[in-house]
Amino acid sequence: LGSGQTELAKEMLHQLQPGDLALLLESSRSRNRLDIWQLIQPDLYSDVLEELSDDVRNGIIRKMLPEKVADALEEMDTDNLVDTLRGLPQEVAQNLLAAMDEQDRSRAELGLSYGEETAGFIMNTDAITLRPGINVDVILRYLRLKGDMPEHTDTLYVVDRDYRLMGGVALTRLITAAAATPIESLMKTSEAIPASMMDNEVASLFERYNWLSAPVVDENNQLLGRITIDDVVDIIREDAEHSMMSMAGLDDEEDTFAPVIKSTQRRSIWLGVNLLTALMAAAVSDLFEAALSQLAVLAILNTIVPSMGGVAGNQTLTLVIRGMALGHVNSANARWLISKELAIGFLNGVIWSVLIASVIAIWKQDLMLGAVIAFAMLINMIAAGLAGASLPIIMKKLKIDPALAGSVILTTITDVVGIFAFLGSATWLLI
Amino acid sequence: LGSGQTELAKEMLHQLQPGDLALLLESSRSRNRLDIWQLIQPDLYSDVLEELSDDVRNGIIRKMLPEKVADALEEMDTDNLVDTLRGLPQEVAQNLLAAMDEQDRSRAELGLSYGEETAGFIMNTDAITLRPGINVDVILRYLRLKGDMPEHTDTLYVVDRDYRLMGGVALTRLITAAAATPIESLMKTSEAIPASMMDNEVASLFERYNWLSAPVVDENNQLLGRITIDDVVDIIREDAEHSMMSMAGLDDEEDTFAPVIKSTQRRSIWLGVNLLTALMAAAVSDLFEAALSQLAVLAILNTIVPSMGGVAGNQTLTLVIRGMALGHVNSANARWLISKELAIGFLNGVIWSVLIASVIAIWKQDLMLGAVIAFAMLINMIAAGLAGASLPIIMKKLKIDPALAGSVILTTITDVVGIFAFLGSATWLLI
Numbered sequence: 001l002g003s004g005q006t007e008l009a010k011e012m013l014h015q016l017q018p019g020d021l022a023l024l025l026e027s028s029r030s031r032n033r034l035d036i037w038q039l040i041q042p043d044l045y046s047d048v049l050e051e052l053s054d055d056v057r058n059g060i061i062r063k064m065l066p067e068k069v070a071d072a073l074e075e076m077d078t079d080n081l082v083d084t085l086r087g088l089p090q091e092v093a094q095n096l097l098a099a100m101d102e103q104d105r106s107r108a109e110l111g112l113s114y115g116e117e118t119a120g121f122i123m124n125t126d127a128i129t130l131r132p133g134i135n136v137d138v139i140l141r142y143l144r145l146k147g148d149m150p151e152h153t154d155t156l157y158v159v160d161r162d163y164r165l166m167g168g169v170a171l172t173r174l175i176t177a178a179a180a181t182p183i184e185s186l187m188k189t190s191e192a193i194p195a196s197m198m199d200n201e202v203a204s205l206f207e208r209y210n211w212l213s214a215p216v217v218d219e220n221n222q223l224l225g226r227i228t229i230d231d232v233v234d235i236i237r238e239d240a241e242h243s244m245m246s247m248a249g250l251d252d253e254e255d256t257f258a259p260v261i262k263s264t265q266r267r268s269i270w271l272g273v274n275l276l277t278a279l280m281a282a283a284v285s286d287l288f289e290a291a292l293s294q295l296a297v298l299a300i301l302n303t304i305v306p307s308m309g310g311v312a313g314n315q316t317l318t319l320v321i322r323g324m325a326l327g328h329v330n331s332a333n334a335r336w337l338i339s340k341e342l343a344i345g346f347l348n349g350v351i352w353s354v355l356i357a358s359v360i361a362i363w364k365q366d367l368m369l370g371a372v373i374a375f376a377m378l379i380n381m382i383a384a385g386l387a388g389a390s391l392p393i394i395m396k397k398l399k400i401d402p403a404l405a406g407s408v409i410l411t412t413i414t415d416v417v418g419i420f421a422f423l424g425s426a427t428w429l430l431i
Numbered sequence: 432l433g434s435g436q437t438e439l440a441k442e443m444l445h446q447l448q449p450g451d452l453a454l455l456l457e458s459s460r461s462r463n464r465l466d467i468w469q470l471i472q473p474d475l476y477s478d479v480l481e482e483l484s485d486d487v488r489n490g491i492i493r494k495m496l497p498e499k500v501a502d503a504l505e506e507m508d509t510d511n512l513v514d515t516l517r518g519l520p521q522e523v524a525q526n527l528l529a530a531m532d533e534q535d536r537s538r539a540e541l542g543l544s545y546g547e548e549t550a551g552f553i554m555n556t557d558a559i560t561l562r563p564g565i566n567v568d569v570i571l572r573y574l575r576l577k578g579d580m581p582e583h584t585d586t587l588y589v590v591d592r593d594y595r596l597m598g599g600v601a602l603t604r605l606i607t608a609a610a611a612t613p614i615e616s617l618m619k620t621s622e623a624i625p626a627s628m629m630d631n632e633v634a635s636l637f638e639r640y641n642w643l644s645a646p647v648v649d650e651n652n653q654l655l656g657r658i659t660i661d662d663v664v665d666i667i668r669e670d671a672e673h674s675m676m677s678m679a680g681l682d683d684e685e686d687t688f689a690p691v692i693k694s695t696q697r698r699s700i701w702l703g704v705n706l707l708t709a710l711m712a713a714a715v716s717d718l719f720e721a722a723l724s725q726l727a728v729l730a731i732l733n734t735i736v737p738s739m740g741g742v743a744g745n746q747t748l749t750l751v752i753r754g755m756a757l758g759h760v761n762s763a764n765a766r767w768l769i770s771k772e773l774a775i776g777f778l779n780g781v782i783w784s785v786l787i788a789s790v791i792a793i794w795k796q797d798l799m800l801g802a803v804i805a806f807a808m809l810i811n812m813i814a815a816g817l818a819g820a821s822l823p824i825i826m827k828k829l830k831i832d833p834a835l836a837g838s839v840i841l842t843t844i845t846d847v848v849g850i851f852a853f854l855g856s857a858t859w860l861l862i
Contacts, residue, residue: 019640022639023759027761027764028764029767143607146607149607151641152641154585171606172602175575176574207664208450208454209448210582229661233638233663233667234638240668241671244674245750256759256760256768257771267743267746271739274738277738279735281734282731292723299716303716303734307705307712308702308709315679322672323687326457327454329458336460344694
């Protein structure tokens with residue numbers, strides 16, 4: 001960029017909102033991001049940082065001057081501040097904390113004291129609180145005096161002398177109520193979220209009850225802050241993406257435009273695991289070397305049965321993982337679900353056995369070979385249904401993420417069962 | 432259930448909120464849903480129906496008495512009403528429309544006139560509108576007179592004599608402003624959403640700008656209604672799930688607890704497609720029958736290269752599909768992205784070639800065989816990177832959903848290239 005063009009680019013960027021600037025940074029090659037960053041107005045830094053994904057944000061912060069980072073962080077909402085600090089190397093975060101003023105430091109430390117995926121971590125500490133025993137007129141005068149309200153305020157919270165949550169007053173009710181109405185008659189005892197609740201549970205509560213915000217309390221029911229729907233939207237998006245990305249063996253924070261070496265590293269674990277399972281399948285085939293060397297047609301058809309089992313099993317697996325994420329699958333219906341998927345596996349097995357047997361009987365003019373592949377298909381489809389439904393349920397009990405490891409274990413099972421059933425029965429019946 | 436237990440169950444259900452009841456119905460076997468439904472208080476019908484997924488909701492509506500359905504529909508928000516009507520058979524929907532009062536029918540027909548995945552389809556028609564030239568005191572008195580506000584109201588809209596949108600007044604600003612403040616100084620010219628905008632674009636705007644609600648206008652900038660964040664949350668959830676479910680060949684509305692026959696039917700298309708591609712891979716192997724019958728070891732190792740290519744290609748595919756869904760991948764960076772993934776494919780190819788060559792050289796005591804499989808691995812990894820990055824971009828241009836068809840086309844490519852490269856070079860070098 002020439003210097004004239006830099007000015008032009010700067011002017012164009014100045015017309016964008018923080019959300020647009022974040023999108024632009026995310027869509028750019030990693031090496032260009034810093035150039036763009038330097039053209040952004042410094043007073044937007046904190047807003048733009050809030051909108052970025054962890055990977056991209058940390059990349060930028062590592063290259064900013066420490067005092068500029070501190071300035072930007074102080075203007076952030078608590079939840080984003082805490083999230084940013086946690087993403088930085090320990091030492092850097094400590095230095096930044098030390099540089100903050102006391103109020104910012106204490107709200108950051110409160111958030112950091114909760115686990116990464118808890119309500120305490122994603123809450124904001126900017127809730128407006130009221131005392132009992134006042135009326136609408138007093139509240140309205142207080143709010144006018146106060147002036148501005150925190151972003152996304154839809155409810156004010158009523159707390160007692162010890163800051164214990166008594167209830168919430170919706171702005172919509174406050175506005176439509178007569179001036180003399182006592183606060184108690186407007187107040188609803190809203191469900192409060194314990195600070196230790198996991199964020200995906202928080203998200204399902206928001207979805208189930210269509211909340212815009214919810215209060216967060218500690219174990220003594222004292223109000224700590226509030227969670228707003230915009231943060232919940234991010235959790236929902238990340239949760240849903242997490243399953244999809246994990247099933248392909250990807251980190252969900254993986255940046256589409258990361259440098260080549262970094263991306264290669266990140267993806268190699270999964271390829272390594274897959275190589276092991278592919279070698280395991282090869283070792284199973286190796287047991288049947290005699291049969292394979294006598295009948296080359298077995299080698300040609302050896303991939304069909306494992307492949308069909310893999311697809312059928314992955315369909316079941318995906319469905320059950322989604323059902324668990326939505327809270328539809330629980331211990332009461334797990335057993336029934338497994339038997340349902342077994343039945344589907346059996347039915348699928350019958351259908352595709354008949355079909356593949358006909359295809360092979362015609363293609364290879366060999367009825368017995370058709371019967372062998374049909375038998376193997378039936379066995380493997382049943383195994384696929386059973387494994388696809390029970391694996392995620394078992395893994396959840398063992399606290400292993402089924403989206404991450406389920407698919408690879410499933411494929412190993414359907415590969416091994418499929419090869420054993422096909423080459424085993426072929427050895428027995430054809431040779 | 433005995434009659435005493437029915438009463439008990441009824442009492443328990445009466446303590447649940449609509450969101451909880453919907454969750455209970457979704458988690459139940461399809462044949463039990465009607466029994467549960469009959470225990471629910473009729474005045475909650477519309478709220479519960481609003482929270483259900485299409486599949487489950489339609490199943491229940493088909494078994495309800497038509498007049499009860501009409502009652503429930505009239506109490507629904509416009510967006511859910513329209514969504515429900517569209518999910519029903521044409522004839523049933525027509526009858527229900529005819530049975531509604533005129534106001535409900537006209538708001539339903541307005542929504543139905545827009546395409547299924549547009550802003551017009553998901554909007555509500557309950558926005559509160561104000562006229563210019565009044566002050567805060569007048570507005571507050573008007574709102575108190577009006578009493579209740581529609582759910583999730585955070586902004587009031589200012590419209591001119593022809594109902595053209597002039598701007599929005601946030602409740603938070605209204606509350607904190609002095610009584611004499613003119614409406615014009617509170618009003619912000621908020622971005623309006625055209626009724627024809629696609630719902631996933633609406634969702635990205637909400638995410639990018641952290642909106643709670645947004646006005647919907649027609650082509651003359653006349654206000655039609657508003658979209659609220661709770662509906663956007665559903666879109667975000669469905670969009671993210673859609674990719675995951677499609678990649679496994681599932682319909683995203685598929686009900687985890689649907690009957691066996693229905694589920695088997697729904698999944699069979701994908702299994703059929705997979706059978707064709709598996710047969711195609713077998714046909715490629717068939718070309719090398721001579722080599723396979725001379726060297727059984729080729730049959731044993733034949734699955735390793737296609738499998739690694741499939742995994743690597745699917746990683747790239749998933750990443751690019753997600754990047755496109757988030758709006759990060761566009762025509763400006765597509766070419767660069769493809770070359771990046773090619774480079775990763777090459778690097779992966781080198782790494783895993785060396786590894787697999789060493790494993791095979793040791794396991795099978797055959798250096799040349801190791802070289803052959805390494806060569807095939809390198810070729811297939813490069814093909815996987817190229818196909819994984821370019822397929823979704825090409826398919827999007829052709830208006831084909833890459834999440835649905837991308838994975839199967841990709842696997843076909845990596846299977847065919849992998850088998851050709853491995854068996855071809857083996858025929859050439861080893862026999």
